[in-house]
Amino acid sequence: MSDTVNICGLSIKRGEKLRTMLPIHDTEISLPLTIINGQQDGHALLLTAGIHGGEYPGIAAAMELGCELEQNQLSGCLVILHPVNIQGFWARREFMVPEDGKNLNRVFPGDEQGTLADKIAHLLSSTFFPLADFYVDMHSGDIHESLHPYVYYPGQPTPEVEAKSRSMAQVLDMEYMVRSLATGGAYNYAASRGLPSILIERGGAGLCLPEDIAAYKKDILNIMRKLNMLPAPLKATPAYSP
Numbered sequence: 307m308s309d310t311v312n313i314c315g316l317s318i319k320r321g322e323k324l325r326t327m328l329p330i331h332d333t334e335i336s337l338p339l340t341i342i343n344g345q346q347d348g349h350a351l352l353l354t355a356g357i358h359g360g361e362y363p364g365i366a367a368a369m370e371l372g373c374e375l376e377q378n379q380l381s382g383c384l385v386i387l388h389p390v391n392i393q394g395f396w397a398r399r400e401f402m403v404p405e406d407g408k409n410l411n412r413v414f415p416g417d418e419q420g421t422l423a424d425k426i427a428h429l430l431s432s433t434f435f436p437l438a439d440f441y442v443d444m445h446s447g448d449i450h451e452s453l454h455p456y457v458y459y460p461g462q463p464t465p466e467v468e469a470k471s472r473s474m475a476q477v478l479d480m481e482y483m484v485r486s487l488a489t490g491g492a493y494n495y496a497a498s499r500g501l502p503s504i505l506i507e508r509g510g511a512g513l514c515l516p517e518d519i520a521a522y523k524k525d526i527l528n529i530m531r532k533l534n535m536l537p538a539p540l541k542a543t544p545a546y547s548p
């Protein structure tokens with residue numbers, strides 16, 4: 307990737323870190339954004355948390371990683387939105403964007419002229435997905451849902467996108483991987499555009515447990531090691547055979 311990341315009028319040079327609020331077109335709403343442009347060249351990894359605003363462990367992990375990771379540790383660029391559905395987060399709502407009652411994960415690729423959910427989806431589709439080489443979307447069971455941790459990778463795109471997505475899923479400390487044949491959701495849309503993508507599910511029931519946050523951070527660091535964005539060797543995890 308090029309030395310300077312240019313996005314939404316922001317310019318982040320190699321070896322710079324930016325934490326800011328990104329305005330949504332034609333609204334008064336802004337999303338928390340962290341961009342860490344590493345000292346060395348490498349892949350661009352996009353991380354989204356809180357597309358469902360009541361799924362807390364991924365949001366907390368994304369916020370902590372944005373604080374803790376420094377540009378001098380990194381090769382490539384880490385871009386984090388935390389949380390994407392910030393209105394749902396503040397309203398403690400399941401699934402929906404409160405302003406329009408839409409499930410943000412069901413409106414991709416979105417519409418710049420649409421309602422708030424459509425605008426946010428459009429911002430991701432038109433601006434963030436094209437910037438990224440890999441994409442990880444962090445979910446949980448929603449406020450009313452418990453779940454056992456698992457990861458989806460897309461089975462719908464090209465064999466190459468599927469293989470690259472699956473190789474990210476394989477470094478997670480998970481019992482279950484699901485090859486998804488669905489077409490909905492941010493990660494499936496991104497994969498259909500050629501971006502290797504996964505969706506992780508950890509935690510839930512409206513809780514934000516330290517062990518779920520820690521496991522989530524370990525997931526992301528392992529993915530970054532796999533992508534050679536961090537120098538430490540990839541920690542071996544049990545082999546998964548479907």
Ligand SMILES: [Zn+2]
Pocket residue numbers: 357358361445446
């Ligand atoms: Zn979700």
